Amino acid sequence: MTFERVAIIGLGLLGGSIGLAVAQHLPGIATTGYDVDPAVRQRARERGLAGTICETASEAVAEADLVILCVPVGAMTEVAREIAGALRPDALVSDVGSSKRTVAKALSEALPNHAIIPAHPVAGTEHSGPDAGFASLFHHRWCILTPPADADPEQVNALIEFWKALGAMVDAMDAEHHDMVLAVTSHIPHLIAYTIVGTASDLEQVTRGEVIKYSAGGFRDFTRIAASDPTMWRDVFLQNRDAVLEMLDRFLTDLALMREAIRASDGETMFELFTRTRSIRRSIVAIGQDDARPDFGRKDHE
Amino acid sequence: MTFERVAIIGLGLLGGSIGLAVAQHLPGIATTGYDVDPAVRQRARERGLAGTICETASEAVAEADLVILCVPVGAMTEVAREIAGALRPDALVSDVGSSKRTVAKALSEALPNHAIIPAHPVAGTEHSGPDAGFASLFHHRWCILTPPADADPEQVNALIEFWKALGAMVDAMDAEHHDMVLAVTSHIPHLIAYTIVGTASDLEQVTRGEVIKYSAGGFRDFTRIAASDPTMWRDVFLQNRDAVLEMLDRFLTDLALMREAIRASDGETMFELFTRTRSIRRSIVAIGQDDARPDFGRKDHE
Numbered sequence: 001m002t003f004e005r006v007a008i009i010g011l012g013l014l015g016g017s018i019g020l021a022v023a024q025h026l027p028g029i030a031t032t033g034y035d036v037d038p039a040v041r042q043r044a045r046e047r048g049l050a051g052t053i054c055e056t057a058s059e060a061v062a063e064a065d066l067v068i069l070c071v072p073v074g075a076m077t078e079v080a081r082e083i084a085g086a087l088r089p090d091a092l093v094s095d096v097g098s099s100k101r102t103v104a105k106a107l108s109e110a111l112p113n114h115a116i117i118p119a120h121p122v123a124g125t126e127h128s129g130p131d132a133g134f135a136s137l138f139h140h141r142w143c144i145l146t147p148p149a150d151a152d153p154e155q156v157n158a159l160i161e162f163w164k165a166l167g168a169m170v171d172a173m174d175a176e177h178h179d180m181v182l183a184v185t186s187h188i189p190h191l192i193a194y195t196i197v198g199t200a201s202d203l204e205q206v207t208r209g210e211v212i213k214y215s216a217g218g219f220r221d222f223t224r225i226a227a228s229d230p231t232m233w234r235d236v237f238l239q240n241r242d243a244v245l246e247m248l249d250r251f252l253t254d255l256a257l258m259r260e261a262i263r264a265s266d267g268e269t270m271f272e273l274f275t276r277t278r279s280i281r282r283s284i285v286a287i288g289q290d291d292a293r294p295d296f297g298r299k300d301h302e
Numbered sequence: 303m304t305f306e307r308v309a310i311i312g313l314g315l316l317g318g319s320i321g322l323a324v325a326q327h328l329p330g331i332a333t334t335g336y337d338v339d340p341a342v343r344q345r346a347r348e349r350g351l352a353g354t355i356c357e358t359a360s361e362a363v364a365e366a367d368l369v370i371l372c373v374p375v376g377a378m379t380e381v382a383r384e385i386a387g388a389l390r391p392d393a394l395v396s397d398v399g400s401s402k403r404t405v406a407k408a409l410s411e412a413l414p415n416h417a418i419i420p421a422h423p424v425a426g427t428e429h430s431g432p433d434a435g436f437a438s439l440f441h442h443r444w445c446i447l448t449p450p451a452d453a454d455p456e457q458v459n460a461l462i463e464f465w466k467a468l469g470a471m472v473d474a475m476d477a478e479h480h481d482m483v484l485a486v487t488s489h490i491p492h493l494i495a496y497t498i499v500g501t502a503s504d505l506e507q508v509t510r511g512e513v514i515k516y517s518a519g520g521f522r523d524f525t526r527i528a529a530s531d532p533t534m535w536r537d538v539f540l541q542n543r544d545a546v547l548e549m550l551d552r553f554l555t556d557l558a559l560m561r562e563a564i565r566a567s568d569g570e571t572m573f574e575l576f577t578r579t580r581s582i583r584r585s586i587v588a589i590g591q592d593d594a595r596p597d598f599g600r601k602d603h604e
Contacts, residue, residue: 186519217488
């Protein structure tokens with residue numbers, strides 16, 4: 001089983017990249033696309049983010065055998081309800097949301113008669129919108145599927161092959177575990193980055209201009225993450241609340257220990273942690289999940 | 303007034319980069335170098351990190367009119383005492399440490415008869431040691447001088463011109479303000495990064511392998527910072543304790559507010575912060591303090 005017609009609902013960074021990647025890697029598949037924003041649809045036409053850009057979501061999904069919802073996780077229910085009447089009975093519905101437990105529930109409630117296999121490509125940049133997507137976004141990135149227990153193995157395999165064709169590596173796990181893993185590898189890092197950038201903007205002792213000028217000491221890395229799409233991230237924290245709070249409390253406990261080490265001038269505790277953390281970086285670079293060049297290869301050193 | 307002979311004590315990332323940058327931009331200046339580690343001295347000779355690599359710190363500084371201490375801030379007193387008897391009476395002593403209040407005090411106590419102008423080039427990568435340095439490290443980066451109130455303006459100017467010749471932009475401020483600014487733009491970001499990488503390594507629910515595989519969701523950015531030199535960073539937190547604790551408590555207050563927003567499903571508070579933080583990123587890119595390309599220009603998207 002393979003897909004012949006793929007509908008992409010939502011044409012931002014992820015949706016646009018899927019459209020461009022299908023055109024490049026799976027040219028035999030016809031794509032339709034829709035976005036709720038007319039200006040995004042216009043730009044999507046200009047960039048060719050899908051073969052056909054439709055004026056309604058129902059029109060986009062009408063003939064598709066795979067429908068991928070690429071909207072903020074808080075908008076899933078609304079979009080699913082909108083397309084429910086227009087979907088082919090045999091269409092597989094998937095998504096790209098960063099939280100999976102609530103999304104799976106929302107989609108299965110809104111589409112009780114359809115096959116649903118949620119997915120999450122762990123890929124992105126700080127940019128968003130219809131100009132942000134590019135065909136190689138998923139190359140050598142993991143895509144995590146969270147198929148329900150009763151999923152049709154043939155459909156699961158077809159979706160795995162689809163993502164592999166776009167350049168991704170594919171894993172499967174249950175939605176609850178996904179949400180815990182992503183809370184620590186993605187959601188907490190974003191929350192921390194947003195917060196420290198906010199803290200730095202609000203100081204009286206240090207001006208915003210100083211924060212910007214001297215950001216190369218480490219801060220600038222956090223501003224990249226804190227430039228990510230606000231709607232998408234608000235929805236992630238609303239939808240993955242429990243796992244985020246659990247991981248946040250772990251982090252806060254560890255940070256309190258480090259605070260106490262600094263207060264007590266306990267250099268040994270600091271040195272132990274600062275030494276231990278180097279090996280994770282090496283492993284990430286070794287398996288090709290980050291750039292080996294210093295500073296991610298930023299070109300300002302040239 | 304210009305310098306004719308520059309001694310570099312400590313030949314890691316910063317010291318080595320100064321040596322290479324002087325050779326490139328100020329070839330008329332003779333450089334001597336010393337490192338406490340014989341293996342580093344050997345590698346420094348092979349890479350040509352200074353014109354002459356000496357076997358003692360005293361030998362390295364004996365004829366220098368500018369001596370730059372490039373050792374962890376906790377080692378400043380020891381190194382200053384070691385060179386005190388060998389320094390030329392007219393030698394200017396400077397450094398590259400990331401905290402300035404305690405370093406200024408340590409140096410002026412150890413070298414009561416010498417002119418001291420502390421400095422901090424806000425530049426670096428996650429790599430350290432004698433292989434990490436490169437001549438363009440200071441290009442378009444800020445170097446902050448913290449001259450004491452009684453500093454000789456001619457010497458201050460000479461040091462400013464020296465750093466400008468290496469490609470840096472130069473600012474001056476008092477040491478206390480420097481320590482507050484750097485606490486927020488550099489020290490707290492490092493502390494947070496080290497801590498979250500530590501937290502992620504210690505979880506039971508999520509394996510280390512999963513953290514590494516799915517790190518592209520944001521976590522990998524933190525691992526770069528958390529791969530920085532442990533000795534250097536332990537010393538920074540020991541030496542800049544008060545400013546770090548003050549800024550850390552600001553951050554913790556803000557993080558507690560975000561925790562409460564998540565707990566209460568208060569999407570408005572999140573959205574407001576996530577929107578506000580985007581503009582700082584734009585300003586940093588606009589003034590050339592970060593790479594404008596998505597994801598810092600990481601090449602794994604190619």
